Amino acid sequence: MLGGRGARTLHALYRTVPVQASALPTRLSVALVQRQLDLHRRTMSASAPQPSPEEVKGGTQAARGVTPNEMATARFLFDLNGFVVVKQALSPQHVAALNGAIDRHAAEFKSRTPDRPELRNTTAGTPLAGDGVSPRRDLGGMLGWPQEDAAPFRKLLAHPVLSRYLTMLCGEGHRLDHSPLVLSQHKRSEGFHLHGGPLTHDGRLNPSLQYQCRPPDVWTSLVAMSVTLTPQPEGAGGFVVVRGSHKMNFPAPAGLIHGLAHTEHLHQPVTAPGDVILFSEATVHGAAQWTADHERRIALFRFAPPECSYGRVGAGEGGWPASYRDGCTAAQLAVLEPAYNKRLDRPCVQPPPFDKSEGSDAAAAEAGASVAAVGSAGEGNGQGDGQGGASSEEAELKVVVHSRSVQKKAFDREVFGTEWF
DSSP: OOOSTTOOOSGGGGSOOOOOOOOOOOOOOHHHHHHHHHHHHHHHHHHOOSOOTTBOOOSOHHHHOOOHHHHHHHHHHHHHHSEEEETTOSOHHHHHHHHHHHHHTGGGOEEOOTTOGGGOSSOTTSGGGTTSSSOOEEEOOGGGSOHHHHHHHHTTTTOTTHHHHHHHHHOTTOEEOSOOEEEEEOTTOOOEEEEOOSBOTTSOBOTTSOEEEETTEEEESOEEEEEEOSOBOTTSOEEEEETTGGGOSSOOOHHHHTTSSOGGGEEOOOBOTTOEEEEETTSOEEEEOOOSSSOEEEEEEEEEOTTOOOOSTTTSTTOSOHHHHTTOOHHHHHHTOOSOOTTTTEEEEEOOOOOOTTOOHHHHHHHTTOGGGOOOTTOOOOSSTTTTSSOGGGOOOEEEEEOOOHHHHHHHHHHHSSSOO
């Protein structure tokens, strides 16, 4: 098992803590988010100086973009573990805008309460179930909110930093597959039993959730993007993952699925506001009960390759609701396209050029697979922060369209009587 700060077990999460009433969500300003980040960095620096082995090298990526070294390292770590943590992918201002919008719609949260047992995500009495009373809360519809509140969520569809990682994992033309979701946990609220993985419960192929590596490319049929909006410190619970399970050949035992056995294999990444966890849905994952005093809050998006579809809302007639699309940029609309091959006039988001502040592509190829190149948790390396004028978050993403020849498309209309085959 890999060492360093990344190696955690869930034993600390199962300690008995008093049940407290859930407080209303706290309004999070830019200044408060920045203070949370500063506190997180000081705590991590003092208590655990070793780098976490699944993190992409630091520096504020939201400000300076992505370097070739970081992408090579991310590819190695994702292939190794089935997930990667992109540190400081979002600016404090973006995090505050997301939290502010959620606060204004807090009354719309839906709770998985004990009187609705069919909605619970854990088995009563198991370690992941929390106190059995406090619910997880779910919030949807963000892309269709009024423009001021929808904008920070729509920005995540075609984000200059994150789009490069999504293109690496899903290929050119990646698309939004599921309706985005905000998840909230208060102290002692339930988590989620382990799920996902490339196999069904009886060990057969799960064609919807697959991971492949054909060097130099990695590919996953469904990738989740979990945006951290409040601190998730060590031992607090929340997202857990079984490293390397995206390549497993046998189904996970029931004891592990419910947190009853083999918990040394459950890993909880430590993240700060603005960090993003990208994981394959082929990687077995879940959530532990939340033990911290503050609210856990994440925004969860799921993306797929252009030819793949798991969710249905964006694939039906008319695609995503008009309220989700009205006011979107061309790049955001491209990510909202339904599933079809990119040869068929598909608009594809083009990530911005690499930040070359760390050196050449040749140097990246040589150093990219080295775990030693991974930076410390949340501590910027000072390279390129704010350099080059406008921040990476302000960069405009280009869209290209791949087309078949005019003659072939005209012949298709003759044969089929439709615009597309």
